[in-house]
Amino acid sequence: xxxxxxxxxxxxxxxxxxxxxxxxxxxxxxxxxxxxxxxxxxxxxxxxxxxxxxxxxxxxxxxxxxxxxxxxxxxxxxxxxxxxxxxxxxxxxxxxxxxxxxxxxxxxxxxxxxxxxxxxxxxxxxxxxxxxxxxxxxx
Amino acid sequence: xxxxxxxxxxxxxxxxxxxxxxxxxxxxxxxxxxxxxxxxxxxxxxxxxxxxxxxxxxxxxxxxxxxxxxxxxxxxxxxxxxxxxxxxxxxxxxxxxxxxxxxxxxxxxxxxxxxxxxxxxxxxxxxxxxxxxxxxxxx
Numbered sequence: 001x002x003x004x005x006x007x008x009x010x011x012x013x014x015x016x017x018x019x020x021x022x023x024x025x026x027x028x029x030x031x032x033x034x035x036x037x038x039x040x041x042x043x044x045x046x047x048x049x050x051x052x053x054x055x056x057x058x059x060x061x062x063x064x065x066x067x068x069x070x071x072x073x074x075x076x077x078x079x080x081x082x083x084x085x086x087x088x089x090x091x092x093x094x095x096x097x098x099x100x101x102x103x104x105x106x107x108x109x110x111x112x113x114x115x116x117x118x119x120x121x122x123x124x125x126x127x128x129x130x131x132x133x134x135x136x137x138x139x
Numbered sequence: 140x141x142x143x144x145x146x147x148x149x150x151x152x153x154x155x156x157x158x159x160x161x162x163x164x165x166x167x168x169x170x171x172x173x174x175x176x177x178x179x180x181x182x183x184x185x186x187x188x189x190x191x192x193x194x195x196x197x198x199x200x201x202x203x204x205x206x207x208x209x210x211x212x213x214x215x216x217x218x219x220x221x222x223x224x225x226x227x228x229x230x231x232x233x234x235x236x237x238x239x240x241x242x243x244x245x246x247x248x249x250x251x252x253x254x255x256x257x258x259x260x261x262x263x264x265x266x267x268x269x270x271x272x273x274x275x276x277x278x
Contacts, residue, residue: 006164013168020171049172052151063178063226064161116170119243123164126254130160133261134153138268 005064006127012066013120019069019086020047020087020113027101028110034096036089042099044075044106075100145271149263151189153170156183156257163250166241173237177229179249185225 023045030042050070077100085094143150159180169175231240 004212005161009161009164009168013170014166016168017171041185049169051169051172051175062194065169065175067172085190113172116167118150118242119167119170119247122247123167123250126250128166130254130257130261133258137261 004131007124009064009066010120010123010127012068014117014124016047016067016069017117017120019072021110021117023047023072024113025101026105026139027106028103030099031101031103031106032098034084034087034089034098036091036096038079038081038097041079041097042101044077044099044101045071045136047071048073048076116118128132146264146267147258148186148190150269152186153260153264154258155180155185155189156253156260159253160250160257163246163253165245166229166246167250169239170241170243170246171239172241173239175239175241177231177241177246178226179228179229183223188225 022041027044028106033042035041038105047069048071050068051065052068079097082096082098084090084096085092087096143247159182162178166177166179169177169178175251229242229245232245234240
């Protein structure tokens, strides 16, 4: 039955959102990872989503679309320069470079990702109930 | 007695509701995909086409074959062929900068509406089967 495609679609949404949650965790965890060289400082990562129509095409033609992560983009914001001559990682001028991670933006991204994940879980649960009810039809 | 005609519009309606579930799941899975355009089906005209009914009385009058939405050809087999022509794009209430037109709340509401109607169709079908069983067993 074609309705099983709902599980593929909602499942792809869940996996994409969990990758997004992982990048948020990675960005927040490394918000204070300083380094002495701006080139090697951690850069915030953000996934780019893309609709995939290949595997889930139904009788609607290409109307069904799952979602996948097409790439993980690294932010090119310049690292924040701080004067910390006591830091063992400081360069010869006494500066360290902290990643340009905006923790407020990351938290907002986290909430958005978790809500979207919950949305997909609800879609899956409801579809499962409807399919089970369909299987019980006539009993 | 023909079982297809006995089940009436409900068998086709159930299939269409299933398709709409997939579509709404697609919209919700792609709630954060840049450039994704939310779609939905024009349920009434899709069902009219499947059951081969004439357009309802309040449908716009078509005086030219090229008028939009004017072509409604009945499918005598009662099966759902391509429903591509009944797919419509949603008009966004608040368009976002990345070209995405999914409104998560609107999709959630539509999904809840669709699942309730799916269950209603299931109970109509179920009661048809029950009457049939009563007729067969005579109890």
